[in-house]
Every structure is written in C-alpha cells, then in structure tokens.
C-alpha cells in the first residue's frame with residue numbers, strides 16, 4: 138500500500154474528521170484518518186461515523202464493528218466511506234443497531250443491510266415501523282414544538298418515509314452483546330419513542346440515540362417525545378448503568394454530572 142502522505146486535507150467542515158488519499162494500484166481511495174473517537178477500558182473503540190444533523194457511531198472491538206444508527210439518506214456516501222475505512226483496516230461489520238426508527242436514524246439501514254449482508258437489531262416496539270418504512274409518532278414536548286407537531290405531525294411522518302428493512306433481532310428490555318464479541322448490552326430506554334434503545338459499552342459509555350439531546354446545553358431535554366415522563370425515567374435507567382459519558386444522536390457528548398443534574402431537576406415534577 139502506498140500512501141500519498143503529503144495529500145492530507147480537511148474533510149467537509151461540518152464533519153469532525155479529516156481524510157487522506159491512499160493509492161491501491163490505479164485506484165485512489167479517500168480514507169478517514171481522524172474520526173472523533175472514544176476508547177473504553179476493554180479497548181472498545183467508538184467512532185463518530187456521522188456528524189451534522191444526526192450522529193451515528195461505529196463500535197469496534199478491533200476485529201469486528203457494529204454500526205449504531207445510519208443517518209438520513211443524504212449521508213449514505215459518507216457513511217459507506219466510514220465503513221470502508223474500517224474494512225480497509227481488516228475489520229468486518231457485524232450488524233446494525235437502530236436506537237429507534239425515525240427517518241434520520243434509519244435512512245440507510247436497508248441499503249447497508251443489503252450491501253454488507255448485515256443483521257438489523259431493533260426493539261420489538263419499533264419493528265412494525267421499520268418493516269413499513271414509517272416513522273413512529275413525532276410529538277413535541279415544548280408548547281411551540283407541540284403546536285407544530287399537532288399541526289404537521291402526521292404529514293411530517295408521511296413526508297419522511299424511508300426505505301423499509303426487515304429486522305433480524307428483536308430486543309425487549311435488555312440484550313447482551315457478549316456473543317457478538319462486545320463488552321456491552323442494549324437497554325430499553327423508552328420515552329422519545331416506545332422502543333428506543335441505548336447501547337451501554339463497558340459500563341462506561343452509553344450511545345443513547347434520542348433519549349436525550351446534546352445541543353441545547355445545559356438542557357438535555359429532547360424537543361420530541363411520545364412520553365416525556367418515561368423519557369426522564371429512562372435517564373434514571375441510564376444513570377444506573379454507571380456510565381460516565383452519554384453520546385446522543387443530536388449534539389455533543391453529555392457528562393454524567395450534566396445528566397444527573399438534569400434528572401434531579403425533572404424527577405420531582407413526575408407523578409409518583
């Protein structure tokens with residue numbers, strides 16, 4: 138392999154990584170060299186594979202990797218490029234985890250499932266949406282957003298249909314990923330949607346989908362939730378995992394201190 142080492146250049150500005158160009162015979166391939174990355178105590182590497190509107194992550198044990206969420210359809214080329222980067226390093230994709238089935242998380246699930254022959258893992262409550270390429274209800278939590286989703290919610294759900302995919306593994310409350318070669322498990326964290334899942338890695342880092350957000354700090358309260366009380370109770374479940382970092386699909390990482398402060402702020406307002 139010959140690397141054109143001098144040809145480093147920044148990736149597109151809205152993505153948090155850089156690319157370089159490597160020569161394979163007559164073919165030049167762009168390779169990601171600097172995806173945002175976290176490493177846990179067991180050596181599990183978590184790469185942020187998509188940024189911008191909706192984050193997605195690649196979770197690697199050094200030999201195999203899982204793709205967590207797939208972004209919207211417009212980001213397909215970028216996502217495939219990230220997957221190819223790990224494949225070029227000799228790692229193979231093991232499966233696709235969908236934290237839930239809103240269009241900005243499922244836009245490339247069917248295409249990547251077919252391209253790499255991957256199983257799709259999703260919560261049982263989300264399966265009917267995925268098989269139909271439909272969104273679960275989109276419901277606002279704040280007055281203004283609620284007004285908008287009441288007015289446009291159904292139309293928004295129709296406008297944002299996506300390519301349907303058949304799920305292969307249906308998760309209930311808890312699903313261990315030990316047999317997949319990962320020190321981690323999936324946890325049911327409903328609220329944003331009825332079947333929202335979070336991936337807990339090494340009791341250290343949680344990839345939480347839309348169970349909370351990271352773009353309105355110090356608030357982590359999602360502007361959309363089917364059941365906002367349940368969303369707060371899911372924060373409690375996530376804190377009980379012992380994780381210190383929570384990676385949401387929108388915005389940047391939330392610290393344990395931030396999540397626990399927000400939990401204390403909202404929990405007393407919930408019905409006992």
Ligand SMILES: [Zn+2]
Pocket residue numbers: 237239329347
């Ligand atoms: Zn969502």
